[in-house]
Amino acid sequence: MADRGGRSALSLALRRLRLRWFRLTDPLLGPVRARWRRSLRLRTMAVTGLVTGFMILVSGAFVLTSVGDDLYSSRRDQVLQDSARATLAAQGQIDASDATDRAAMLALSASVQRVLQDTSSSQLIYVRRQAGQDPAPDALEDFTTSPSLAETVSPELSAAVVRGEAPQHWQAVTLVADDGSQSPGILVASTLTLPAGAGIYDLFIGYSLAETEQTLGFMSRTLGITALFLMLLIGVLVWTISRIVFRPIRAAADASRRLAAGESDARMPLQNDEHFDELSENFNDMADTLQARIDELDHLSEMQKRFVSDVSHELRTPLTTIRLASEVIRSQAKSDDAAGLRAVEVLGTQIDRFESLLGDLLEISRYDAGRVTIETEPTNLVSLTEEVVAGLRPLSESDIEVRVLGGYSSVDVDPRRIRRIVSNLVGNAIEHGEGRPIEVTVDSNAGAVAIGVRDWGVGMDAAGIAHAFDRFWRGDPSRKRTLGGTGLGLAIAREDAAVHGGLIEVWSKIGEGSHFRLTLPWGGGESFVSPIPLVPGDVDPEGGAAGTAAGWLRRTASRWSGERKR
Structure with missing residues (x-):
């Protein structure tokens, strides 16, 4: 458990570090x-x-390593052969000499030095008497052609020469020229045996690898330039191939985007490839099918609109006849015939509902046909709202309060349509308010004027909110309806608001009621912010209701304390 907790803490720390890194970068x-x-x-x-870059890097490193090792091995073999040749020539010169005194030994020393310089390809020569020998009166002094060469002889190389396990010994060293420049090199060691008891001498010949280093550097630069050129070439190749490979995908994306934008003739061209051509054909078949279906639905929608409009107009005449007949029946009904009077009353009520339904259908058909015209005039929305509420109060069991926080200035609207919107919103609040208080708020700011209708009734869930403005949709068809209704009220209200450049929004929650908000811009402006919050202030953001009818009563007591606007 402790180990698991430690891993969890480490994982959390790494996640936080990663998030911090992402935020910083x-x-x-x-x-x-x-x-x-x-x-x-x-x-x-x-x-x-x-x-590709990794492969080129690995290949280049392998080639450079192989070439460098080969160059070094070849140069080393050449150096060893050259040193052996010079050593044999010098030893032959010594063996041919019959020097027995010091003068002859000095002459022999000069002769050996010339032979070494003439035979060897290197002029870096160092000759010294091998350590550990007895002193000899005719021994020669050490000599060198480069003072710095003696400093490059390591103790390991000197010991190997003394042991004499091989004719030659070599070591990689750094050679220092007279001007102080350094270069890699190889130091080859061998021995010379002088006559007349002069002893054994160590011969060191230094060979510079500067030319080999320059050759390797030239190859490195050449390989680097070649690798860069290959990277550019591969980049162009990959870019070209990706354009070719992704061209069908771009064509499909372009065709789908055009089709989604409403271009019904958008199609995907063939790509001269077996699989992509199959994709193009299937896509085009799908587009043809969708277009045919859209045309069919448009035709059906047009027929439906025409049917609703024609039926609504045609029903006007029989409805008028039925109303006249009901008036005649009403006038001839006897006062003592209770059943007849009730039947006449029910007939009149249903005729009124039928007439209201026809009116709504005609209004919807006008919106569908795009033949709606509005007659605007300066209207005080506060007075209009109070008139609508006053007309609905006798039909409501709920206490309806009008809170005026602004909106006193007149706004150019079609008063008939705005009155219909407010009547629909307040009527819905009465229908679904469960007899609880209803609050109607009017407010404004610099950009818009708004009317909000808040009830504490049954409320709606997310599905109900999504369909609230659909035609003929009812949240609970089994509920008893107080004010009648056709199911078109909110749909017409939304169209009435849109024709004014405004909008209707709704907040609702099961058990906490609903809040409908109508917002109209001043002067038909396109950008505005509603002065009334959509989520009521009495709602707890964490999910509970901060207040119900009691909160409404408290607000009623202080409704005149708000700031007056416009």
């Missing part, structure tokens, strides 16, 4: 990350480039 790397996530082509090119 987001201003600089954020667009790159977003582009990386969105573009398959970029990811393909980047991965291909990285893999």
Whole structure:
């Protein structure tokens, strides 16, 4: 358990560190990350480039290593052969000499030095008497052609020469020229045996590898330039291939985007590839099918609109006749015939509902046909709202309060349509308010004027909110309706608000009621912010209701304390 807790803490710490890193680098790397996530082509090119670069790097390193080892081995073999040849020539010169005194030994020394310089390809020569020998009166002094060469002889190389396990010994060293420049080299050691008891001498010949280093550097630069050229060439190749490979995908995306934008003739061209051509044909068949279906639905919708409009107009005449007949029956009904009077009353009520339904259908058909005209005039929405509420109060069991926080200035609207919107919203609140208080708020700001209708009734769930403005939709068809209704009220209200450049929004929650908000811009402006919050202030953001009818009563007591606007 402790180990698991430690791993969890470590994982959490790493996650926090990662999030912090992303936050710090987001201003600089954020667009790159977003582009990386969105573009398959970029990811393909980047991965291909990285893999290719790694392969070129590994191949170049292998080639350089192989060539460098080969050059070094070849140069080493040449150096050893050259040193052996010079050593044999010098030893032959010594063996041919019959020097027995010091003068002859000095002459022999000069002769050996000339032979070494003439035979060897290197002029870096160092000859010294081998350590550990007895003193000899005719021994020669050490000599060298480069003072710095003696400093390059390591103790290990000297010991190997003394042991004499091989004719030659060599060591990689750094040679220092007279001007102080350094270069890699090889130091070859061998021995010379002088006559007349002069003893054994160590011969060191230094060979510079500067030319080999220059050759290797030239090859490195050549390989680097070649690798760069290959990377550029591969980059162009990958870019070209990606354009060719992704062209059908771009064509499909372009065709789908055009089709989604409403271009019914958008089609995907053939790509001269077996699989992509199959994709193009299937896509085009799908587009043809969708277009045919859309045309069919448009035709059916047009027929439906025409049917609703024609039926609504045609029903006007029989409805008028039925109303006249009901008036005649009403006038001839006897006062003592209770059943007849009740039947006449029910007939009149249903005729009124039928007439209201026809009116709504005609209004919807006008909106569908795009033949709606509004007659605007300066209207005080406060007075209009109070008139509508006053007319509905006798029909309501709920206490309806009008809170005026603003909106006193007149606004150019069609008063008939705005009155219909407010009547629909308040009527719905009465229908679903469960007899609880209803609050109607009017407010305004610099950009808009709004009317909100709040009830504490049954409320709606998310599905109900989504369908609240659909035609003929009712949240609970089994509920008893107080004011009648056709199911078209909110649909017409939304169209009435839209024709004024405004909108209707709704907040609702089961058990906490609903809040409908109508917002109209001043002067028909396109950008505005509603002065009334959509979520009521008495709602707890964490899910509970902060107040119900009691809260409404408290607000009623202080409704005149709000700030007056406009």
